[in-house]
Amino acid sequence: xxxxxxxxxxxxxxxxxxxxxxxxxxxxxxxxxxxxxxxxxxxxxxxxxxxxxxxxxxxxxxxxxxxxxxxxxxxxxxxxxxxxxxxxxxxxxxxxxxxxxxxxxxxxxxxxxxxxxxxxxxxxxxxxxxxxxxxxxxxxxxxxxxxxxxxxxxxxxxxxxxxxxxxxxxxxxxxxxxxxxxxxxxxxxxxxxxxxxxxxxxxxxxxxxxxxxxxxxxxxxxxxxxxxxxxxxxxxxxxxxxxxxxxxxxxxxxxxxxxxxxxxxxxxxxxxxxxxxxxxxxxxxxxxxxxxxxxxxxxxxxxxxxxxxxxxxxxxxxxxxxxxxxxxxxxxxxxxxxxxxxxxxxxxxxxxxxxxxxxxxxxxxxxxxxxxxxxxxxxxxxxxxxxxxxxx
Amino acid sequence: xxxxxxxxxxxxxxxxxxxxxxxxxxxxxxxxxxxxxxx
Numbered sequence: 001x002x003x004x005x006x007x008x009x010x011x012x013x014x015x016x017x018x019x020x021x022x023x024x025x026x027x028x029x030x031x032x033x034x035x036x037x038x039x040x041x042x043x044x045x046x047x048x049x050x051x052x053x054x055x056x057x058x059x060x061x062x063x064x065x066x067x068x069x070x071x072x073x074x075x076x077x078x079x080x081x082x083x084x085x086x087x088x089x090x091x092x093x094x095x096x097x098x099x100x101x102x103x104x105x106x107x108x109x110x111x112x113x114x115x116x117x118x119x120x121x122x123x124x125x126x127x128x129x130x131x132x133x134x135x136x137x138x139x140x141x142x143x144x145x146x147x148x149x150x151x152x153x154x155x156x157x158x159x160x161x162x163x164x165x166x167x168x169x170x171x172x173x174x175x176x177x178x179x180x181x182x183x184x185x186x187x188x189x190x191x192x193x194x195x196x197x198x199x200x201x202x203x204x205x206x207x208x209x210x211x212x213x214x215x216x217x218x219x220x221x222x223x224x225x226x227x228x229x230x231x232x233x234x235x236x237x238x239x240x241x242x243x244x245x246x247x248x249x250x251x252x253x254x255x256x257x258x259x260x261x262x263x264x265x266x267x268x269x270x271x272x273x274x275x276x277x278x279x280x281x282x283x284x285x286x287x288x289x290x291x292x293x294x295x296x297x298x299x300x301x302x303x304x305x306x307x308x309x310x311x312x313x314x315x316x317x318x319x320x321x322x323x324x325x326x327x328x329x330x331x332x333x334x335x336x337x338x339x340x341x342x343x344x345x346x347x348x349x350x351x352x353x354x355x356x357x358x359x360x361x362x363x364x365x366x367x368x369x370x371x372x373x374x375x376x377x378x379x380x381x382x383x384x385x386x387x388x389x390x391x392x
Numbered sequence: 393x394x395x396x397x398x399x400x401x402x403x404x405x406x407x408x409x410x411x412x413x414x415x416x417x418x419x420x421x422x423x424x425x426x427x428x429x430x431x
Contacts, residue, residue: 013397013400013401014397014400014401014404015397015398015401016401018398018399018401018402018405019401019402019404019405020405021402021405022401022402022403022404022405022406022407022408022409023405023406023408023409023412024405024409025405025406025409026405026406026407026408026409026410026413027409027410027412027413028409029409030409030410030413031413034413058421058422060421166420206420209416210416210420213413213416215413215414215416215417215420216417216420218413218417219413219414219417219418220417229414229418230421
């Protein structure tokens with residue numbers, strides 16, 4: 001058969017072998033580069049994952065990147081205080097100078113290093129808790145601080161997280177997580193329950209693939225340090241700017257936005273619902289205690305301080321007398337349930353005023369100061385109990 | 393001319409390899425930002 005047509009454009013311009021070599025070599029180079037940058041802390045002067053460098057703006061720091069932040073602080077011989085949890089401990093709506101962990105660092109002094117890994121919407125035992133778990137493998141002097149709502153019928157989340165499951169599976173497939181009997185049993189159960197959940201299967205597969213290719217680490221680092229390519233409403237007009245150029249909140253939410261009228265009803269309902277979390281049985285057998293056992297690994301629990309947070313008195317005082325009694329009775333039972341797992345627990349916010357909050361749960365700048373003052377002696381006592389202060 | 397073709401092909405291939413790697417990252421991102429509900 002005669003070929004009457006000459007070579008096409010691609011055939012004239014492209015040489016197949018160098019082209020394919022270029023594709024393969026550059027792809028492999030990206031994989032190697034991703035693996036290299038994953039161990040480097042690109043978050044200089046880290047204070048917290050503010051909204052321009054967290055999932056709210058489609059920026060998903062990887063397990064290794066977050067571990068690199070913690071690892072950088074463990075060489076000074078300081079006691080690492082890793083804060084996990086949700087927007088309450090993240091200090092949402094407060095500026096970077098008024099966030100409670102800033103005050104906590106000042107009160108604890110140079111002997112401690114406070115790292116705020118709390119994120120809005122997190123359950124108490126995800127993200128920050130996993131970082132604390134991972135760093136404990138390499139560094140002894142770690143204290144983990146998180147929160148829980150009152151009431152032992154509630155759970156602290158799931159073994160692989162609730163909001164940001166990618167973080168657990170990213171660490172899992174990169175071999176960062178040590179075995180823990182209770183957590184591993186729960187993960188096995190979850191895997192069976194989610195067998196038909198396509199989203200979960202995709203997440204696990206994606207994490208497994210990424211453990212070889214390191215796409216997340218490379219391009220998240222690139223987005224943070226060099227050039228972002230992700231458009232979000234939060235970064236709309238300047239979305240190509242590297243995320244490190246976005247600053248944390250510099251001004252706390254003004255007073256006229258505290259206790260917005262349109263949120264009053266929802267806030268009241270949230271507080272009223274919490275009264276129904278009263279547990280009448282053995283605290284050690286409560287859902288709260290059971291969930292702590294499968295979410296927090298055994299070696300981390302003695303180093304964990306769980307703050308049982310009070311809601312704003314603006315809403316608590318509107319409960320009926322019997323509801324208020326039931327509300328306050330939940331705190332001792334919750335503390336007992338948490339303590340039965342080996343964690344330390346204490347109340348946070350008893351005696352605070354309405355002015356110490358900006359809504360039903362988030363603290364104002366005054367409340368942040370009180371939070372730090374209340375937590376400081378607890379952290380110091382836990383450090384003493386764990387023998388971290390024996391050099392003195 | 394042949395060398396230019398080889399180098400050009402290689403460079404183009406490198407660009408495509410980087411795009412593939414980046415595409416795998418972009419495919420892992422959700423379509424919309426997470427809607428944070430206060431709780």
